[in-house]
Amino acid sequence: MDLLSHILSGLAISTVIVSFSKVSKKHKAVILFSGALGGGFPDFDVLSHWSQFDTTFGKFFELDMPGFQIYHSKRWYSHHAFLHSLTAAALIAGLIGCVIYLFKRKEKTFKQSFYDSRYIMLAFFLGFCVHLLEDMPTPTYAWGGVNFFWPSGVYFGGTGEIWWWNNYDLFLIILSVILINALVLIVRSYVKFNARIISTLILFSGVSLYLYQIKTRPFDFNYQKAEHGKVFWEYEQKSKAIQKDILGERLYGIMVEFDKHVPLWF
Numbered sequence: 001m002d003l004l005s006h007i008l009s010g011l012a013i014s015t016v017i018v019s020f021s022k023v024s025k026k027h028k029a030v031i032l033f034s035g036a037l038g039g040g041f042p043d044f045d046v047l048s049h050w051s052q053f054d055t056t057f058g059k060f061f062e063l064d065m066p067g068f069q070i071y072h073s074k075r076w077y078s079h080h081a082f083l084h085s086l087t088a089a090a091l092i093a094g095l096i097g098c099v100i101y102l103f104k105r106k107e108k109t110f111k112q113s114f115y116d117s118r119y120i121m122l123a124f125f126l127g128f129c130v131h132l133l134e135d136m137p138t139p140t141y142a143w144g145g146v147n148f149f150w151p152s153g154v155y156f157g158g159t160g161e162i163w164w165w166n167n168y169d170l171f172l173i174i175l176s177v178i179l180i181n182a183l184v185l186i187v188r189s190y191v192k193f194n195a196r197i198i199s200t201l202i203l204f205s206g207v208s209l210y211l212y213q214i215k216t217r218p219f220d221f222n223y224q225k226a227e228h229g230k231v232f233w234e235y236e237q238k239s240k241a242i243q244k245d246i247l248g249e250r251l252y253g254i255m256v257e258f259d260k261h262v263p264l265w266f
């Protein structure tokens with residue numbers, strides 16, 4: 001799935017976490033940032049696909065395989081491997097806790113610092129996990145899903161229920177959750193009501209709608225790496241045609257215009 005939707009998904013999760021936390025505005029902003037960072041973080045493993053990878057990292061680590069092949073293979077540092085696992089989510093969230101402690105060590109004990117930064121770590125962890133779940137319904141291609149329980153070698157997903165990107169309907173659902181929850185948080189600062197229940201319900205509704213959209217795609221996008229050249233263009237067009245059907249001509253046109261301005265595969 002595309003990076004922008006992943007980042008926004010992490011942000012959507014953290015709007016709910018923020019409604020549960022009783023912390024300062026600055027701390028809430030850090031929680032939101034941490035969720036968005038967690039949502040995007042797993043795709044750091046596309047580094048091996050970078051055109052300068054072989055002359056930099058490849059040379060430094062004396063790797064015996066070009067980056068382009070590493071990206072498509074099943075080494076622990078390949079795409080969809082270690083960085084697409086629960087293990088990495090927990091380790092990096094813990095590492096963030098350690099970094100915060102380093103800055104706070106003069107004021108707080110290790111335990112106290114970890115306790116105080118629990119929402120920041122939780123937002124990162126959940127944002128990261130949502131990314132892994134969102135990648136599972138993409139095509140089998142070279143990996144067959146994500147290495148969810150690394151170091152186990154089993155990959156989960158690769159079901160081909162959605163195309164790699166241009167899932168504009170899903171993007172709009174995620175964006176709606178963020179905007180409605182942001183509104184809930186703003187109103188909550190003026191009027192007393194239970195924002196936790198409302199923001200959780202909004203997230204739950206968003207997730208349900210998201211799953212409904214995935215499960216009702218009228219096309220199976222699944223394919224293996226060997227078929228890439230043969231099916232890629234056809235499936236890309238099919239995915240866009242489905243989006244046009246779902247969103248209608250006008251909204252689809254707006255999304256296509258927006259897509260043109262996003263400097264990422266979107």
Ligand SMILES: [Zn+2]
Nearest residue numbers: 001042043135
């Ligand atoms: Zn990913």
